[in-house]
Amino acid sequence: MAMASTQGMKSKRFGFNSSKTDNSPSSKSTTSSSSSKQFPETSGDDQSSPASSSVRSKPPRHFYPKTVSLDAQRAKENVTVTVRFRPLNQREIQQGEEIAWYADGETVVRNENNPSVAYAYDRVFGPTTTTHHVYDVAAQHVVSGAMEGINGTIFAYGVTSSGKTHTMHGDQRSPGIIPLAVKDAFSIIQEGTFVEGIKEEVVLSPAHALFLIAAGEEHRHVGSTNFNLLSSRSHTIFTLTIESCPRGKHSEGEAITLSQLNLIDLAGSESSKAATTGTRRREGSYINKSLLTLATVVSKLTEEKPSHIPYRDSKLTRILQSSLSGHGRVSIIDERSLIKKYQQEIQCLREELEQMKKGIDTVQSKDTEDEDILLLKQKLEDGQVRLQSRLEQEEEAKAALLGRIQRLTKLILISTKTSHSTKIPNRPRLGPRRSHSFGEKELAYLPHKRGDFILDDENIDLYVNLEGNCVTADDSFKEDENAKKYGLLNWLKSRTSIKSVDRIYLLREEHKILSGEVVLHSSTLRRLSEETARNPQNNKIHVEIKRLKDEIKAKSEQIGLLEKQISRSLTASVNMDRSGVSQVKSADIRIFQEKLNQKICECESLQETITTLKQQLANALELINYSNVVNHSRNFSLTKDNRGELYLDKGDANFTNGGTVLQEKINEIEQLKQKVAELTESKEQLELRNQKLAEENSYAKGLASTSVVELKALSKEFAKLINYNERLAAELAASKNLSTKNRSNGIVQSARSARLKLNDLVGSNSDIKRELALSKDHIYQKEVEIQKKMLTMKLKCRV
Numbered sequence: 095m096a097m098a099s100t101q102g103m104k105s106k107r108f109g110f111n112s113s114k115t116d117n118s119p120s121s122k123s124t125t126s127s128s129s130s131k132q133f134p135e136t137s138g139d140d141q142s143s144p145a146s147s148s149v150r151s152k153p154p155r156h157f158y159p160k161t162v163s164l165d166a167q168r169a170k171e172n173v174t175v176t177v178r179f180r181p182l183n184q185r186e187i188q189q190g191e192e193i194a195w196y197a198d199g200e201t202v203v204r205n206e207n208n209p210s211v212a213y214a215y216d217r218v219f220g221p222t223t224t225t226h227h228v229y230d231v232a233a234q235h236v237v238s239g240a241m242e243g244i245n246g247t248i249f250a251y252g253v254t255s256s257g258k259t260h261t262m263h264g265d266q267r268s269p270g271i272i273p274l275a276v277k278d279a280f281s282i283i284q285e286g287t288f289v290e291g292i293k294e295e296v297v298l299s300p301a302h303a304l305f306l307i308a309a310g311e312e313h314r315h316v317g318s319t320n321f322n323l324l325s326s327r328s329h330t331i332f333t334l335t336i337e338s339c340p341r342g343k344h345s346e347g348e349a350i351t352l353s354q355l356n357l358i359d360l361a362g363s364e365s366s367k368a369a370t371t372g373t374r375r376r377e378g379s380y381i382n383k384s385l386l387t388l389a390t391v392v393s394k395l396t397e398e399k400p401s402h403i404p405y406r407d408s409k410l411t412r413i414l415q416s417s418l419s420g421h422g423r424v425s426i427i428d429e430r431s432l433i434k435k436y437q438q439e440i441q442c443l444r445e446e447l448e449q450m451k452k453g454i455d456t457v458q459s460k461d462t463e464d465e466d467i468l469l470l471k472q473k474l475e476d477g478q479v480r481l482q483s484r485l486e487q488e489e490e491a492k493a494a495l496l497g498r499i500q501r502l503t504k505l506i507l508i509s510t511k512t513s514h515s516t517k518i519p520n521r522p523r524l525g526p527r528r529s530h531s532f533g534e535k536e537l538a539y540l541p542h543k544r545g546d547f548i549l550d551d552e553n554i555d556l557y558v559n560l561e562g563n564c565v566t567a568d569d570s571f572k573e574d575e576n577a578k579k580y581g582l583l584n585w586l587k588s589r590t591s592i593k594s595v596d597r598i599y600l601l602r603e604e605h606k607i608l609s610g611e612v613v614l615h616s617s618t619l620r621r622l623s624e625e626t627a628r629n630p631q632n633n634k635i636h637v638e639i640k641r642l643k644d645e646i647k648a649k650s651e652q653i654g655l656l657e658k659q660i661s662r663s664l665t666a667s668v669n670m671d672r673s674g675v676s677q678v679k680s681a682d683i684r685i686f687q688e689k690l691n692q693k694i695c696e697c698e699s700l701q702e703t704i705t706t707l708k709q710q711l712a713n714a715l716e717l718i719n720y721s722n723v724v725n726h727s728r729n730f731s732l733t734k735d736n737r738g739e740l741y742l743d744k745g746d747a748n749f750t751n752g753g754t755v756l757q758e759k760i761n762e763i764e765q766l767k768q769k770v771a772e773l774t775e776s777k778e779q780l781e782l783r784n785q786k787l788a789e790e791n792s793y794a795k796g797l798a799s800t801s802v803v804e805l806k807a808l809s810k811e812f813a814k815l816i817n818y819n820e821r822l823a824a825e826l827a828a829s830k831n832l833s834t835k836n837r838s839n840g841i842v843q844s845a846r847s848a849r850l851k852l853n854d855l856v857g858s859n860s861d862i863k864r865e866l867a868l869s870k871d872h873i874y875q876k877e878v879e880i881q882k883k884m885l886t887m888k889l890k891c892r893v
């Protein structure tokens with residue numbers, strides 16, 4: 095028997111060629127089985143069978159690859175071919191069967207009769223090899239690859255009775271590849287990322303999504319640390335998987351895009367100081383570890399040539415892997431597209447079929463009976479059968495898909511029929527529109543357009559649209575909006591029933607499917623029972639009957655469970671309205687309960703401390719009394735007055751020296767205490783004064799630096815004014831010179847113009863003079879101001 099495994103997208107030729115097998119060395123060699131090698135009776139799987147029959151008899155046409163050597167190219171391919179020999183069974187031994195082919199080493203199969211004939215495979219297993227070993231060597235990598243997302247196929251092929259079923263299915267004693275692979279897959283799941291309670295649900299409306307978020311929040315772990323009374327002890331990840339496709343008439347059959355939007359509220363990183371208990375510290379270390387991995391992953395992703403990115407180091411990065419790596423999952427085909435594709439394929443196949451039929455007719459009409467034409471006819475007929483069966487399969491798949499679509503459509507109808515109509519008009523949008531699996535109609539049921547919600551207990555306190563502007567709705571919507579705005583919880587509650595309706599519907603659907611399966615199994619069972627009556631020796635039928643009975647039993651149990659779930663869901667949906675508020679609040683109650691418990695614990699420990707202190711005080715008092723009695727046998731005792739201070743109760747008589755000394759000491763202590771109190775008071779006053787002085791000092795310093803700046807500015811201004819003053823004086827002198835010159839030069843001018851010019855000059859002179867006087871005044875004022883400021887500063891500095 096041979097086994098092939100393929101992995102990955104590349105589908106490769108196996109190197110088999112049935113049409114040439116007749117000429118192949120393998121078929122020749124199998125004819126001479128009389129001198130074949132006999133294997134010893136040491137099979138790991140079946141101790142009773144001594145040799146391989148798979149090579150004893152004539153090998154099948156497809157048994158050996160055409161190529162003889164395992165070349166380097168093949169090693170790189172994703173297809174591996176292995177051969178397993180089975181031992182001869184009792185019957186074969188009795189019949190004197192012999193072995194013609196044997197395993198020569200781990201990769202070569204040789205012919206006993208003709209040692210020069212040899213074939214190489216990826217791996218050859220002798221008759222003593224256990225199935226487990228075959229699995230480990232030839233199949234395990236395909237399974238683990240599949241767990242990493244690489245498609246894989248393992249199949250066994252060979253002549254009848256060569257051991258295919260034994261290898262693939264096996265039995266209790268020696269389980270085959272299939273059970274081993276299933277077990278392996280599940281054990282890999284256990285080691286891999288497992289997030290307890292993670293859920294993926296089809297969301298039918300915004301309310302549905304919000305309800306799921308609220309349910310998730312309820313499970314969020316919160317605890318108090320030294321820095322935060324309600325610190326998040328876990329990350330919350332809300333992943334919205336969005337399916338979208340181009341919208342429009344001609345979009346049918348187009349591939350849909352699948353993308354993910356992760357909305358994450360991370361728990362904060364913290365030092366161990368933030369923790370109040372060991373548990374919190376442990377949580378903190380987990381939080382820190384995942385955040386560290388996130389940081390490492392992000393920094394690696396930003397590298398130009400990223401090396402290994404440790405997504406697997408934390409569940410957080412593992413979950414976010416597809417989004418972080420930037421590879422959106424794109425272009426998968428949805429049911430409608432699939433149907434469209436199938437329809438096209440069916441059409442093509444029909445056309446092909448028609449053409450083939452025509453070809454057959456033509457061939458028949460020619461009535462040529464030579465061998466080639468017969469062969470062609472045979473081929474065409476084969477093709478026709480194949481096409482017919484493929485057509486049937488496609489039709490079946492189509493029917494199944496249509497059924498699924500109908501169920502989903504029903505589901506959507508159920509979810510939307512409870513929704514209210516909306517008056518909110520369509521929003522103008524930029525760019526081409528895409529339709530989403532969750533329609534935009536649904537968005538209209540949000541309290542207002544697209545928006546971010548901030549829920550405060552039962553009301554929305556703040557409501558902001560995505561652009562960050564305050565919402566200003568049309569008057570016509572105001573009333574509607576207010577109702578929604580101030581009653582989101584009620585709005586939410588009205589929506590939450592959708593979920594339970596959906597659940598009940600789905601449970602019922604599942605119930606129907608299971609019931610159908612039970613009916614189907616029962617009828618098969620009846621048929622098989624009739625068969626057993628006719629053929630009671632057939633063990634296979636008995637096994638099949640047992641299997642069917644077990645399955646019917648298991649399915650009936652499942653049906654029972656489903657019925658219970660349905661009735662529970664019905665009750666829950668009735669109670670939903672009543673428990674709506676409590677669902678939202680229960681998280682808060684849990685937190686407050688936790689805090690209350692903590693406070694109770696604190697109170698208890700304080701009470702314990704008080705009791706211990708009281709006890710210690712009583713002991714101390716007793717000790718003093720006792721020592722007084724023993725040492726002096728006198729009537730005095732140490733007591734506390736109503737202020738809690740110690741004093742000596744002297745009693746009536748015979749107060750001795752010891753008592754006096756003690757009293758003196760007590761007085762001394764009291765005096766010292768008083769002194770300490772006085773000193774503390776004066777120290778406090780001094781500290782206060784010191785603080786005040788320091789404040790004044792810093793104020794004065796500030797003032798001084800401000801004044802220095804101001805002084806500089808004033809000096810600059812002063813210099814400027816002096817310059818200006820000088821310029822004005824120069825101008826005045828120049829204008830005086832000019833008037834004198836004009837007069838002395840005796841320039842002929844009209845009397846009127848000369849007078850005007852003179853007037854101008856006189857006017858400008860007097861203006862300049864006035865300006866000069868003003869600037870002098872200004873300078874003087876500034877000087878006074880500066881002096882005043884400097885004086886104040888000096889005074890303040892002195893203070």
Ligand SMILES: Nc1ncnc2c1ncn2[C@@H]1O[C@H](COP(=O)(O)OP(=O)(O)OP(=O)(O)O)[C@@H](O)[C@H]1O
Binds near residue numbers: 252253254256258260
């Ligand atoms: N490695 C093996 N060790 C012991 N017995 C084996 C081994 N392989 C097969 N057998 C036995 O050989 C017999 C035939 O095997 P099996 O039914 O698996 O062959 P098959 O290739 O599936 O045949 P078919 O094509 O007719 O279904 C069975 O009795 C099986 O238990």
